[in-house]
Amino acid sequence: MNVIQPVLELVGSLGFLLYGMKLMSDGIQKSAGERLQRALSVLTGNRFASLLTGLFVTMIVQSSGATTVMVVTFVNAGLMTLAQSVGVIFGANIGTTITAWIVAIFGFNFKISAFAIPVFGAGYFLSILRKGRYRNWAEALMGFGMLFLGLSGLSDVFTPEQLGWLFKIQGTGPAAILIGFVVGILITALLHSSSAFSAIVITMAYNGLVSWDMAAAMTLGSNIGSTIDAVLASLGANADARRSAMIHVMFNVFGTVLALIFFHPFLDLVMMLTPGGQHSNIAIRISMLHTVFKTLSTIVLLPLQNPLITLAKKIIKDDPEKTSNVYKLEFTGLVSKDNITTHIMQAEKAIADMTDVVTDMFDKIQIGVTKRNSDFIEKHAEASELAEDYADQMHEQITHYLIKCESLQVTEKQLNHISNMIQIVDELENMSDSCYGTIMLIIRSIEKKMKFQSEDMERLLPYIELARQFLQFIRININKQLTAEKLELARELEDGIDAFRKDLKKVARKRLEGGADVKSELLYIDIVRTIEHIGDNCFNISEILTNG
Template sequence: MNENMQIVFGLLGGLAIFIYGMNMMSECLQKAAGEKMKSILALLTKNPVLGVLAGALTTAVLQSSSATTVMAIGFVSAGLMNLPQAISIIFGANIGTTMTAQIIAFKISDYIYIIIFVGFIIAFIAKSEKAKSIGQTIFAFGLLFLGIETMGDVMKPLASSPMFTQLIASVKHIPVLGVGVGTLMTLVVQSSSATIAVLQNFAAQAGPDGMTSILGLTGAIPILLGDNIGTTITALLASIGQTKDAKRTAVAHCIFNISGSFLFIWFVKPYATLIRFISPKGPEVEVISRQIANAHTCFNITMTLIWVCLIGVMVKIVMFLIPDGRKTESDPFETLYLDENVKNQPAAALQLVAKEILHLSDQVKKVLHDTVTVVKENQMQGVDKIQEESAKVTKLTDKITDYLAGLFSSGLLTEQQASQTAGLMYVLGDVERIGNLSAGIALSMKEKETNQYKYSQEAMDELAKCLKTLEKMFDSATKALRGDTTVELEKLMKRKDKIVNLDIMMRKSHIQRVNKGKCKASLTTPFTNILHLIDRMGNSCINLADAATNEVALKYFLPKDEMTM
């Protein structure tokens, strides 16, 4: 294999190891952080400063501004976050992503294999999931630096290539060309952290004098600016098919980086002088990696300070670029919150699932209320609508179940999150069951009319009373799941006892009416079937009440301001 091919494959292989290590570290950090991710996400408030902080902290954990940006877009699309909140998150994400460059700037080449070995041993012998995740994080951290070292080794021959040095000279003296190179690199790799790592490694290669960088800080800054522009493509791709606010969030990310690059491109030399002043001193090839990291951090902090004060202006700009169109009515039985792009962040994805289950419960409440109306007022024309809505409840439940199954198969769930996911499936099953059983009662009422069954008015009143009690039970159970502290679970249990007593009383009353000739004996079976459906609905309500007392309560996943809505 000739030297040029060795360089190309070495560079690609090193880049592959780096990206794999970074992704692995991100996944393991999420598992090690566990529920602390929820504490970070809880900072997503209306305060832009806290939003910036939340974005920075989340990105520091995820090790990817793209992941945080995609998550913010998903939250906006789901209605969990408004546009100004999401924009402030993205500002913070741009600061958080500079941590990767700062870590890379540390010279730990002598300790790479020790780090990899220690991480492997911890992951191999650890019994607890958290300890194993910490070991895998250390192992991935070592891989990340192994990739950097591999890229650095294969780049050294390039420094002595006349053709390559001439090409670099062109980039050094034409900043716009450097921006284009950086943008193109990030568009291809889809990771600004990876392309900045390549830039740091390449800039650390010595020129002909052996002391100065082949690229220099003034040549590296334009490429760095291009890397920041290129990373916005991930957000734009994630916003395709999403709501207008989600698209506006992605556009805000673009405006942030493009405006910053346009501003800084005019001051490359003064900016390079400032970065040299605040960075460690020494031979350029030894300190330029840190200088690039500092330039990256200062760029994003400066632009965040500028834009966080002008967040209202940013909102107006994106609203102008993507105006509100004509609103179309959405089907209430379609998913409102689930987002496939957020599956890689389980803490956030479970929050979306909790919101979706509450949305489903609202639709089931309508089905149950319509069933009460059918029984109480004998309005058989509403039965067909109830059957259609019940089918839609099942369809919506299937979509939520598929989403939860996808979370299981992702391999990113901690043991606690896996347990919560299983618990949410049980909650989901009980909510769906109540909707389907309600439709079953409505269908029984229609069959009564079709077969010309004649229940006494007394029997119909007792059924209506029982269903009304169930409606109150279900409403209280969903409020308890949401975190409403005014709901007394003991009273909920007593309502179940009331239904049981009503059931017994209605069975006895029915037999008495049959004996007196007020009801036909042939109606005993269909009447008993209705009572059986009511009993099962009561059991499901109690199951939901039980869930409200443990870690699968939906309040556990919701922001505080949404618990009692």
């Protein structure tokens, strides 16, 4: 029993630590995750902005793995470029050191359990107040308490009396350093958390179970083991997403190898930077090592961002060219903890892409009205058919994707947003049908050599231009919530199209009464009507965006 009890206590304490970190990270991501992820995809204008974004997001979510997985997912979805991802990854590596500092500063200066239990209790009671309004933040608070309960348990069990026979690891030679390095890689990869492993190493070192050199080697090894999440997230992703994961691996491997080559001078530098030097608290020293290593690696590699990207592109070749007339939107499990926000952002981008397809189709109508000749048929007939088929595929794929999103754990607000997006996709598909139908009417008029008076075509142009302005309005504001003022602008555009349509149809009827060619005039009226339908679809989307 003297052997079994400490081992069981170790397993239990480790479970508290890991689950507490997961609960804390999950709670923070659920509470602020949507704002953080949208910031992550937007605030990456240059390498320094990218670095700072990655740094602060990781400090908040307490997980470089979560940040890196989000980055790989964004690159795969086209929400972030490969160049932008590099700076974020570098920043995330620095941000992850905050956990080690929390453990070092708060973990050993007072009785942790006396602090952890009240924090967990406060989190629980907060979770049942106000119908769970603060549930996610309460979850983070409970995770924080559990983290320190686990740390308290580890501190009690990681003593020479309890587990000294098993974990007493000392040594300063190359072999000992290599063993510590490999142990750091393997255990971190198994735990999927360099932060958790750092807490374990700090606790062991503080209680004298591992030497300073061994703790340093294990910490360096954990930096390579921590890349496992990014590698797993990139499996099955596109070339740029795999390159992003590779750069993450290269960053950690390069910095670690450099630190191992200059191991003892590096430790001397850390010792010099730590207040108290060799007499300093070893927990603070390990945290300083973690921070200095990440910061120096970033300083060295950040100017080499472009060469790193070039190297990654040479190692990972471009994806095979895909046929442009086939659309596929994969619903993957790349997103850390199935965070719905990233899925929604990917769907929003797909909707924006579909809006571009419809806009390009509409532009062909303007070309057809102004240039009614055989060249128009040769250049745009087949292309329009392919575009209409592509829009149909987008409609099917995006709708299917959004329905899968609904099956995840979504808030009422997110569910409403997903429902709105499904309606918008339906409207866009109807617009693509109207665009294609109008183009076919123009082609038929050319093939049948129908005659129209020049002033009739000229009357159509401002009508089409008004509809084009409305479509551009939708294109600019797609995925945004419209204000009352913008909805009023949309209503004015819709009313203008309706007024135009009435005037054009009235003129066409008068020409019919005057003996004009029936087929030509009816086709003209059909063109007027289908363009009006496009305006109706635009206004419907405007109303949906206002209610979003």
